[in-house]
Amino acid sequence: MLLLKSIKGGLLLCLIFSLYNAGTMVVSKKMHTTSFTPRKHQPPILCYHNIYVKPPQEDQLWISVNHLEQQLKMLRDSGYSTVLPEDIYQHFTSGIPLPQKAVTITFDDGHAQHFSLVAPLLSKYGFKAVFFIPTAFIGKKYYLTEKEIRILADSGHTIGCHTYDHPSLASAKTDWNKQLDYSRQQLEKITGQQVYYFAYPYGSWTDSAISQLKARHFRAAFQLTGKPSSADALFTLKRLMISGAWTPDELMQKLKIIFPN
Numbered sequence: 001m002l003l004l005k006s007i008k009g010g011l012l013l014c015l016i017f018s019l020y021n022a023g024t025m026v027v028s029k030k031m032h033t034t035s036f037t038p039r040k041h042q043p044p045i046l047c048y049h050n051i052y053v054k055p056p057q058e059d060q061l062w063i064s065v066n067h068l069e070q071q072l073k074m075l076r077d078s079g080y081s082t083v084l085p086e087d088i089y090q091h092f093t094s095g096i097p098l099p100q101k102a103v104t105i106t107f108d109d110g111h112a113q114h115f116s117l118v119a120p121l122l123s124k125y126g127f128k129a130v131f132f133i134p135t136a137f138i139g140k141k142y143y144l145t146e147k148e149i150r151i152l153a154d155s156g157h158t159i160g161c162h163t164y165d166h167p168s169l170a171s172a173k174t175d176w177n178k179q180l181d182y183s184r185q186q187l188e189k190i191t192g193q194q195v196y197y198f199a200y201p202y203g204s205w206t207d208s209a210i211s212q213l214k215a216r217h218f219r220a221a222f223q224l225t226g227k228p229s230s231a232d233a234l235f236t237l238k239r240l241m242i243s244g245a246w247t248p249d250e251l252m253q254k255l256k257i258i259f260p261n
Protein backbone atom coordinates (compact mmCIF):
# COMPACT_ATOMS: atom_id res chain seq x y z
CA MET A 1 0.00 0.00 0.00
CA LEU A 2 2.76 2.33 1.01
CA LEU A 3 4.67 1.34 -2.14
CA LEU A 4 1.58 1.97 -4.31
CA LYS A 5 1.11 5.36 -2.63
CA SER A 6 4.70 6.37 -3.31
CA ILE A 7 4.41 5.20 -6.96
CA LYS A 8 1.20 7.21 -7.33
CA GLY A 9 2.91 10.16 -5.66
CA GLY A 10 5.84 9.81 -8.02
CA LEU A 11 3.56 9.71 -11.05
CA LEU A 12 1.72 12.78 -9.80
CA LEU A 13 4.99 14.61 -9.33
CA CYS A 14 6.08 13.53 -12.82
CA LEU A 15 2.78 14.75 -14.26
CA ILE A 16 3.10 18.10 -12.47
CA PHE A 17 6.71 18.42 -13.61
CA SER A 18 5.76 17.59 -17.23
CA LEU A 19 2.90 20.09 -17.20
CA TYR A 20 5.22 22.71 -15.69
CA ASN A 21 7.80 22.01 -18.38
CA ALA A 22 5.18 22.09 -21.11
CA GLY A 23 3.99 25.42 -19.72
CA THR A 24 7.44 26.97 -19.72
CA MET A 25 8.08 25.62 -23.20
CA VAL A 26 4.91 27.31 -24.43
CA VAL A 27 5.89 30.55 -22.70
CA SER A 28 9.44 30.52 -24.04
CA LYS A 29 8.17 29.66 -27.54
CA LYS A 30 5.73 32.57 -27.28
CA MET A 31 8.51 34.89 -26.08
CA HIS A 32 10.66 33.72 -28.94
CA THR A 33 8.01 34.54 -31.50
CA THR A 34 7.07 37.93 -30.05
CA SER A 35 10.62 39.26 -29.48
CA PHE A 36 13.80 38.75 -31.44
CA THR A 37 17.52 38.62 -30.96
CA PRO A 38 18.96 42.13 -30.73
CA ARG A 39 21.33 42.90 -33.58
CA LYS A 40 23.46 44.94 -31.16
CA HIS A 41 24.62 46.98 -34.05
CA GLN A 42 25.31 50.66 -33.50
CA PRO A 43 24.15 53.27 -36.01
CA PRO A 44 26.62 55.72 -37.58
CA ILE A 45 27.34 58.38 -34.95
CA LEU A 46 28.62 61.78 -36.05
CA CYS A 47 30.67 64.01 -33.74
CA TYR A 48 30.95 67.78 -34.22
CA HIS A 49 32.70 70.48 -32.20
CA ASN A 50 33.00 74.11 -33.36
CA ILE A 51 30.36 75.43 -35.76
CA TYR A 52 31.00 78.96 -37.04
CA VAL A 53 29.58 81.16 -39.78
CA LYS A 54 33.17 81.78 -40.87
CA PRO A 55 35.52 79.37 -39.06
CA PRO A 56 39.29 80.04 -39.09
CA GLN A 57 39.76 76.71 -40.91
CA GLU A 58 37.67 73.70 -41.87
CA ASP A 59 38.74 70.39 -40.37
CA GLN A 60 37.56 67.83 -37.83
CA LEU A 61 37.30 70.48 -35.10
CA TRP A 62 35.83 73.31 -37.17
CA ILE A 63 33.04 73.41 -39.72
CA SER A 64 31.15 76.27 -41.30
CA VAL A 65 27.44 76.40 -40.70
CA ASN A 66 26.95 76.23 -44.50
CA HIS A 67 28.86 72.96 -44.76
CA LEU A 68 27.05 71.57 -41.73
CA GLU A 69 23.74 72.37 -43.42
CA GLN A 70 24.86 70.63 -46.65
CA GLN A 71 25.76 67.53 -44.65
CA LEU A 72 22.45 67.52 -42.75
CA LYS A 73 20.51 68.06 -45.98
CA MET A 74 22.34 65.15 -47.62
CA LEU A 75 21.43 62.88 -44.69
CA ARG A 76 17.77 63.94 -44.81
CA ASP A 77 17.58 63.64 -48.61
CA SER A 78 19.17 60.16 -48.38
CA GLY A 79 16.34 59.05 -46.09
CA TYR A 80 18.17 59.12 -42.75
CA SER A 81 16.38 59.83 -39.49
CA THR A 82 18.07 60.60 -36.19
CA VAL A 83 18.01 58.27 -33.21
CA LEU A 84 18.98 59.27 -29.68
CA PRO A 85 21.09 57.40 -27.09
CA GLU A 86 17.93 56.05 -25.45
CA ASP A 87 17.01 54.38 -28.77
CA ILE A 88 20.48 52.81 -29.03
CA TYR A 89 20.26 51.61 -25.41
CA GLN A 90 16.81 50.05 -26.02
CA HIS A 91 18.10 48.45 -29.22
CA PHE A 92 21.03 46.82 -27.43
CA THR A 93 19.17 45.78 -24.30
CA SER A 94 15.64 44.97 -25.53
CA GLY A 95 16.13 44.37 -29.23
CA ILE A 96 13.87 47.24 -30.24
CA PRO A 97 14.80 47.80 -33.88
CA LEU A 98 16.33 51.00 -35.16
CA PRO A 99 15.17 52.51 -38.45
CA GLN A 100 17.00 51.06 -41.47
CA LYS A 101 18.69 54.42 -42.07
CA ALA A 102 19.39 55.62 -38.55
CA VAL A 103 22.04 58.17 -37.62
CA THR A 104 23.01 59.82 -34.33
CA ILE A 105 24.39 63.36 -34.35
CA THR A 106 26.42 64.59 -31.40
CA PHE A 107 27.91 67.99 -30.53
CA ASP A 108 30.66 68.16 -27.91
CA ASP A 109 31.86 70.71 -25.37
CA GLY A 110 28.85 73.04 -25.02
CA HIS A 111 29.80 75.78 -27.50
CA ALA A 112 27.41 78.77 -27.68
CA GLN A 113 26.87 78.19 -31.41
CA HIS A 114 25.26 74.84 -30.67
CA PHE A 115 22.24 76.87 -29.59
CA SER A 116 22.45 79.90 -31.89
CA LEU A 117 23.42 78.12 -35.15
CA VAL A 118 22.93 74.36 -34.76
CA ALA A 119 19.54 74.09 -33.03
CA PRO A 120 17.66 76.05 -35.76
CA LEU A 121 19.26 73.84 -38.46
CA LEU A 122 18.31 70.64 -36.63
CA SER A 123 14.76 71.92 -36.38
CA LYS A 124 14.73 72.80 -40.12
CA TYR A 125 15.69 69.23 -41.07
CA GLY A 126 13.55 67.51 -38.43
CA PHE A 127 16.54 66.08 -36.55
CA LYS A 128 17.22 65.58 -32.84
CA ALA A 129 20.78 65.54 -31.53
CA VAL A 130 22.91 64.95 -28.45
CA PHE A 131 24.85 67.70 -26.68
CA PHE A 132 27.71 66.54 -24.43
CA ILE A 133 28.50 69.37 -22.04
CA PRO A 134 31.39 69.81 -19.56
CA THR A 135 29.64 71.68 -16.77
CA ALA A 136 32.61 73.85 -15.71
CA PHE A 137 32.21 75.74 -19.03
CA ILE A 138 28.50 76.57 -18.66
CA GLY A 139 27.78 80.31 -18.74
CA LYS A 140 31.38 81.23 -19.64
CA LYS A 141 32.11 83.39 -22.67
CA TYR A 142 31.58 81.42 -25.94
CA TYR A 143 29.72 78.61 -24.13
CA LEU A 144 26.08 77.65 -23.59
CA THR A 145 24.11 79.20 -20.75
CA GLU A 146 21.91 77.22 -18.36
CA LYS A 147 18.80 78.66 -20.03
CA GLU A 148 19.97 77.56 -23.50
CA ILE A 149 20.71 74.04 -22.24
CA ARG A 150 17.24 73.86 -20.71
CA ILE A 151 15.65 74.93 -24.02
CA LEU A 152 17.66 72.29 -25.93
CA ALA A 153 16.49 69.60 -23.48
CA ASP A 154 12.88 70.84 -23.64
CA SER A 155 13.08 70.65 -27.46
CA GLY A 156 13.70 66.89 -27.29
CA HIS A 157 17.47 66.88 -27.70
CA THR A 158 19.52 64.73 -25.30
CA ILE A 159 21.86 66.45 -22.86
CA GLY A 160 24.77 64.17 -22.00
CA CYS A 161 27.51 64.23 -19.39
CA HIS A 162 31.02 65.11 -20.61
CA THR A 163 32.70 65.46 -17.17
CA TYR A 164 33.10 68.61 -15.10
CA ASP A 165 36.20 70.18 -16.67
CA HIS A 166 37.14 67.84 -19.52
CA PRO A 167 40.16 65.88 -18.20
CA SER A 168 41.46 62.74 -19.85
CA LEU A 169 40.05 59.90 -17.79
CA ALA A 170 43.19 57.86 -18.42
CA SER A 171 44.74 59.60 -15.38
CA ALA A 172 44.91 57.57 -12.20
CA LYS A 173 44.05 60.70 -10.22
CA THR A 174 40.56 61.20 -11.66
CA ASP A 175 38.12 62.61 -9.12
CA TRP A 176 35.14 60.48 -10.15
CA ASN A 177 32.72 62.21 -7.78
CA LYS A 178 33.47 65.57 -9.33
CA GLN A 179 33.76 64.43 -12.96
CA LEU A 180 30.75 62.11 -12.97
CA ASP A 181 28.42 62.67 -9.99
CA TYR A 182 28.72 66.43 -9.60
CA SER A 183 28.61 67.27 -13.33
CA ARG A 184 25.67 64.93 -13.85
CA GLN A 185 23.79 66.50 -10.91
CA GLN A 186 24.39 69.96 -12.38
CA LEU A 187 22.93 68.91 -15.76
CA GLU A 188 19.96 67.21 -14.12
CA LYS A 189 19.25 70.34 -12.06
CA ILE A 190 19.40 72.53 -15.18
CA THR A 191 17.28 70.28 -17.42
CA GLY A 192 14.94 68.70 -14.87
CA GLN A 193 15.68 65.40 -16.65
CA GLN A 194 17.78 62.39 -15.72
CA VAL A 195 21.16 62.09 -17.43
CA TYR A 196 22.13 58.56 -18.47
CA TYR A 197 24.65 59.07 -21.30
CA PHE A 198 28.31 60.02 -21.30
CA ALA A 199 31.06 60.95 -23.77
CA TYR A 200 34.73 60.37 -22.87
CA PRO A 201 36.83 63.55 -23.27
CA TYR A 202 39.23 63.00 -26.20
CA GLY A 203 37.42 59.70 -26.75
CA SER A 204 39.81 58.03 -24.31
CA TRP A 205 37.97 55.26 -22.49
CA THR A 206 39.47 52.92 -19.92
CA ASP A 207 38.17 49.84 -18.14
CA SER A 208 38.11 51.74 -14.85
CA ALA A 209 36.08 54.56 -16.43
CA ILE A 210 33.57 51.98 -17.68
CA SER A 211 33.36 50.48 -14.16
CA GLN A 212 32.81 53.92 -12.63
CA LEU A 213 30.06 54.72 -15.16
CA LYS A 214 28.33 51.40 -14.63
CA ALA A 215 28.46 51.76 -10.84
CA ARG A 216 26.55 55.04 -11.30
CA HIS A 217 23.96 53.45 -13.61
CA PHE A 218 24.93 55.32 -16.73
CA ARG A 219 23.41 53.42 -19.65
CA ALA A 220 25.91 53.98 -22.45
CA ALA A 221 29.09 55.91 -23.25
CA PHE A 222 30.53 57.32 -26.45
CA GLN A 223 34.17 57.33 -27.55
CA LEU A 224 35.67 58.37 -30.89
CA THR A 225 37.13 55.89 -33.39
CA GLY A 226 39.25 53.81 -31.00
CA LYS A 227 38.81 50.06 -30.86
CA PRO A 228 35.56 49.30 -29.02
CA SER A 229 35.55 46.96 -26.02
CA SER A 230 34.24 43.55 -27.08
CA ALA A 231 32.81 43.07 -23.58
CA ASP A 232 31.24 46.53 -23.32
CA ALA A 233 30.08 47.66 -26.75
CA LEU A 234 27.45 49.96 -25.22
CA PHE A 235 30.14 51.78 -23.21
CA THR A 236 32.49 52.22 -26.18
CA LEU A 237 30.13 53.36 -28.93
CA LYS A 238 32.14 54.65 -31.87
CA ARG A 239 31.78 58.21 -33.18
CA LEU A 240 33.37 59.77 -36.23
CA MET A 241 34.62 63.37 -36.01
CA ILE A 242 33.25 65.03 -39.13
CA SER A 243 35.47 67.40 -41.09
CA GLY A 244 34.16 70.66 -42.46
CA ALA A 245 36.40 70.02 -45.47
CA TRP A 246 34.42 66.93 -46.56
CA THR A 247 31.78 67.19 -49.25
CA PRO A 248 28.46 65.48 -48.44
CA ASP A 249 29.48 62.59 -50.75
CA GLU A 250 32.80 62.18 -48.94
CA LEU A 251 30.95 62.15 -45.62
CA MET A 252 28.67 59.37 -46.85
CA GLN A 253 31.64 57.30 -48.09
CA LYS A 254 33.43 57.66 -44.72
CA LEU A 255 30.29 56.64 -42.82
CA LYS A 256 30.06 53.47 -44.89
CA ILE A 257 33.69 52.62 -44.14
CA ILE A 258 33.66 53.40 -40.41
CA PHE A 259 30.16 52.03 -39.73
CA PRO A 260 29.71 49.05 -42.07
CA ASN A 261 26.35 47.24 -41.90
Ligand SMILES: [Zn+2]
Pocket: 108, 109, 162, 166, 200, 201, 202
Ligand atom coordinates in the same frame (compact mmCIF):
# COMPACT_ATOMS: atom_id res chain seq x y z
ZN1 LIG B 1 35.09 67.18 -25.47
